Amino acid sequence: MSHECTEPHDRRLVVLTGGPGAGKTALLELVRQSFCAHVRVLPEAAGIVFGGGFPRSPVEGVARAGQRAIFHIQRELEAAAAADDVAIVLCDRGTVDGSAYWPGAGDLWAAVGTTKARELERYDAVIHLRTPTLDGGYNHDNPLRIESAVEAALIDEKIAEAWTGHPRRHFVPAERDFLAKARRALALLRDELPECCRRHVVPALDGARYLQRP
Numbered sequence: 001m002s003h004e005c006t007e008p009h010d011r012r013l014v015v016l017t018g019g020p021g022a023g024k025t026a027l028l029e030l031v032r033q034s035f036c037a038h039v040r041v042l043p044e045a046a047g048i049v050f051g052g053g054f055p056r057s058p059v060e061g062v063a064r065a066g067q068r069a070i071f072h073i074q075r076e077l078e079a080a081a082a083a084d085d086v087a088i089v090l091c092d093r094g095t096v097d098g099s100a101y102w103p104g105a106g107d108l109w110a111a112v113g114t115t116k117a118r119e120l121e122r123y124d125a126v127i128h129l130r131t132p133t134l135d136g137g138y139n140h141d142n143p144l145r146i147e148s149a150v151e152a153a154l155i156d157e158k159i160a161e162a163w164t165g166h167p168r169r170h171f172v173p174a175e176r177d178f179l180a181k182a183r184r185a186l187a188l189l190r191d192e193l194p195e196c197c198r199r200h201v202v203p204a205l206d207g208a209r210y211l212q213r214p
């Protein structure tokens, strides 16, 4: 899916977020298939940290260490992507999400020497996929997501609160038809692309073959 863009791109940092079961992973797969190579999809920092064996525990001291680790991994993933000529760095959650998971007293910002305002400022746009309600097709496929559907809805709300104050937030509501939700999110992402890359977007948005899953 490479193509020629004549000018170097102005890199934009876009966050895709949402509570457990919102369809983030499936959407990111569609993004990889639908856009040009100038859209760089980052891996999820929490997946790297916990999938890599970092201890996971409800004990506050351990949980805080995990959130600090995720914060620093996220920052460095973004730094690594900045080394290339990309139009959009699409983050599978951003640093701000971690504040929704901070347990006990204090907050993530002080713990890693930053402020919420500074972290919000680093991202050009936020696309928030809402978590389905209990009867709306909650999906338990991801083994790293151990929360129940009720907890998932609470987490989704906490994430929404965490990003409060960001000037360019887009909410994508949960829908029974996941593809309708996906198309909405892909269209938002396409709007973030520069003209040169938009011309090369694979025409998936109107229901091309790989959007039609059995």
Ligand SMILES: [Zn+2]
Pocket: 003, 005, 036, 037, 038, 039, 087, 196, 197, 198, 200
């Ligand atoms: Zn491009």
Ligand SMILES: [Zn+2]
Pocket: 004, 005, 009, 038, 087, 194, 195, 196, 197, 198
């Ligand atoms: Zn381009």
